[in-house]
Amino acid sequence: MACVSSLAVGLATVMAYAPPAPAGGVCDNVSIRLLPKLIPTPKFLAPYLPFLGTDETSTQGIISMWKCATEYQKTNWWFVLFFFELTYLSLKSFAIPATFAMCILAGAIFPLWLSQLLTSTGEVVGSSMCYALSSVMAKPMLERWAADKLEDFRKKAHEERDHLFLFNVFLRLSPFPNWLINASSPIVGNPLPQFVLGTFFGTQLSICFLAQGGSVLKTLGEKGFSITQMTKDMLPVASAMFFLQFIPLAMIRHLKRKKEEKAAALHKTE
Template sequence: MLSDILSQYTDDNYFIVISTFALIYIFLQAFSIPGSIFLSFLSGGLFGIWVGFPLVCVIATIGATCSYLISYYIVRNLVMNFFPDKLELFATEVGKRRASLLNYIIFLRITPFLPNWFINLASPLLDVPISTFAIGTFIGIMPATFLAVKAGLAIQEISKPGDIFDFKSVASMALLAVLSIVPTLDPVRRRLDKLLNRTGSTPDSSPKLHSQ
């Protein structure tokens, strides 16, 4: 089977495979190229859940942060010209939630209301701090990443949907979802806001779009 060949090659060339995998994943994320979801599936088959899950969470966050930096330093004018309406809408929502911005980034990553590539490109134009962006991304992508890696781990044995959506998987996803919500709790939010130097922000402050 192809999966057996890939597993054997990974075992024999572990460092090369994991390094190449990480670089390709970060490249796709940084330049908003579709395909990273398939790499998330592949990570389960190649590395297993205990390596694949944290690996994808870390490199997906790095890739998204690279996209943030590319938008900030290189293509901000293009983003503003191509997506003016979406940016204005996003700016309004960010302005309303300026005092709890980390919670909002986590919420956006968990929910499908805005595509991830747009969040990556728009956030630096709306003065979303890079630390808040990165932490919110890392926490928010955990539930979906877990499911993708778990699916990849079991894909060669799938005979029915229950092979992926078993009780253990659902329980694990539920736990990750609960942990993702923890930063929205007031005591945790206040501590995180203090650590990220956001305590001076006000919820009504409206971000302005800055062009080069």
């Protein structure tokens, strides 16, 4: 309740002091209801998820939000800053997978260093709030709809209980859905301190790349910007993240070997 109340008070305060919409109608079709359309859905899933967007609607949605935010920034820079961060925190807290588009938008409307700061804070704080909410209300739903994944995650977390920080970094670099990591971590016994640190260090590369994609939107405008093309351009970063996930795995294996050698040496001495 504290998490939900804090977000509600923050959003209500910002909206209470919201400036009037810019002239020219640039913000006419831009609202919170546009957020689901920012999530590109594969074609084979589109008939089953009509409330989500396609590649085209996602691209156009991001462009519309960028134009609106840019106009607001000319006279109300702080309003855009606070509203963006509160929206990002809300999405992460309730496990809504729209932060892909929000990271692109951050790179388009803020300098890179500020974009990285805002999205990093949103990832860590929002994921922690999701962790807290999940610990009191998500267990029955996850055990019903994702029982197999939950059991696998629980076994793995128990196996790596001595190296949970590295394990959490690995999770953020792996293809495992971030929303499921956030929601299931308190249920499987993944401690909050290691969860927070792993989230921070494991998400920096991906959010930085998405912000760079947003800077393309700012530089080129609507011409030359495409979610489809950007997804293809992400291949080098996806490859880098694939290889980076082996670093924490290698470190975990090394620490385990050292522990086994130490135990064997102690046993031999005895």
